[in-house]
Amino acid sequence: MxxxxxxxxxxxxxxxxxxxxxxxxxxxxxxxxxxxxxxxxxxxxxxxxxxxxxxxxxxxxxxxxxxxxxxxxxxxxxxxxxxxxxxxxSKRRKETLTIINPSPSEITPKIRRFSALNSSPQYSEAFQLGGRQWKLKVRPQRNERGMWLSVHLEAQSISPGKLLFIKAILRVLNTDPRRNKEHTVSGRLYAGNYTCGKPSFMPWGNLLQPNGGFIHRNELAFAVKILTISDAKRTDEPVG
Missing domain, CATH: 2.60.210.10 (Apoptosis, Tumor Necrosis Factor Receptor Associated Protein 2; Chain A)
Incomplete structure (x- = not known):
């Protein structure tokens, strides 16, 4: 070929x-x-x-x-x-795109001391994936269909001139794996916009159910797997 x-x-x-x-x-x-x-x-x-x-x-x-x-x-x-x-x-702005092959493994971060009564953003601990530090950010978000759990993947410290193109699977874990909630998210991330996610990830009411299985010992647990990540950088340089 x-x-x-x-x-x-x-x-x-x-x-x-x-x-x-x-x-x-x-x-x-x-x-x-x-x-x-x-x-x-x-x-x-x-x-x-x-x-x-x-x-x-x-x-x-x-x-x-x-x-x-x-x-x-x-x-x-x-x-x-x-x-x-x-x-x-002859005089150029160089844009390099590097395709990073992420690890096939999943990371399972948690939000400790999670409260379903808190309307402010709540964050997981930082974790390493695809050669970069990340956090998960969740908060309640209302739309015409009611109140939802918003889940976003947040890149840490993207320097000016850098671009990230990412596709990932986010999963909210339940003590019964058959009730896990999962979505695939993608986005173009840079210093001014460093999150991608799903605003209506799952009904907020699922978290309020007694013994619903999502909140266990005051923790909300996730699984994160990066499918594709491309790292782009812009620089000015002369042509030799």
């Missing part, structure tokens, strides 16, 4: 007559929930022009590997293949 990038508008290059691009390809490993990354050997930057409109890998992946069920590249008749691109100019 070959894989190439082809520029869409080969004659719209501006005064330089070319566009410099640094790129990587990746394919999803559905068995391990990770990405396998491929990068062309040689120069960091490739020049796209009206003459050279295509760059890539003539031997991206063998058909034997692609069709091997133990590799996990195919999920029935589907596969996920993508590209990470950095477009450069």
């Amino acid at each position: 070959s894989l190439h990038l082809v520029i869409n508008e080969p004659y719209n290059f501006g005064p330089s007559g070319r566009v410099l691009v640094d790129y990587k390809f990746f394919i999803s490993d559905n068995i391990n929930g990770t990405y396998v990354i491929f990068k062309e050997k040689g120069k960091e930057l490739r020049a796209f022009s009206s003459v050279q409109t295509r760059w890539g890998l003539s031997k991206f992946l063998s058909l034997d590997s692609f069709n091997n069920p133990q590799k996990g590249f195919r999920d029935r008749d589907f596969c996920k293949i993508g590209a990470e691109l950095l477009v450069s100019k």
Whole structure:
């Protein structure tokens, strides 16, 4: 299998007559929930022009590997293949995107001394996941359907210029696992917006039920699993 990038508008290059691009390809490993990354050997930057409109890998992946069920590249008749691109100019703002393969394990943080009568935000202890510190924030939130438990995943200390793209599973645990409440959340996080979650995660009344199983010994317990996380950074640098 070959894989190439082809520029869409080969004659719209501006005064330089070319566009410099640094790129990587990746394919999803559905068995391990990770990405396998491929990068062309040689120069960091490739020049796209009206003459050279295509760059890539003539031997991206063998058909034997692609069709091997133990590799996990195919999920029935589907596969996920993508590209990470950095477009450069003589003076450029560099944006790098790093796909982090998170641990497949779950973290089980708790909010200690949780009170279902408290309308203020309540936080879990900090925990490490995907190479970063996180907390869970919960609070009651009312909408036209009543009062709900709002659950948000909150990144700690995102520096200016950093971007995080995240997808995660959040689960509120019950003493009876069949009654656990779970949602998948995703978001684009940065210094001015560092949370993602579900405002109407579960009815608030579930927490008020006597012996309802969610509040155990004055604690509200969760399970958190990060499915995908991409770490982006913007910097200004000259082109050598």
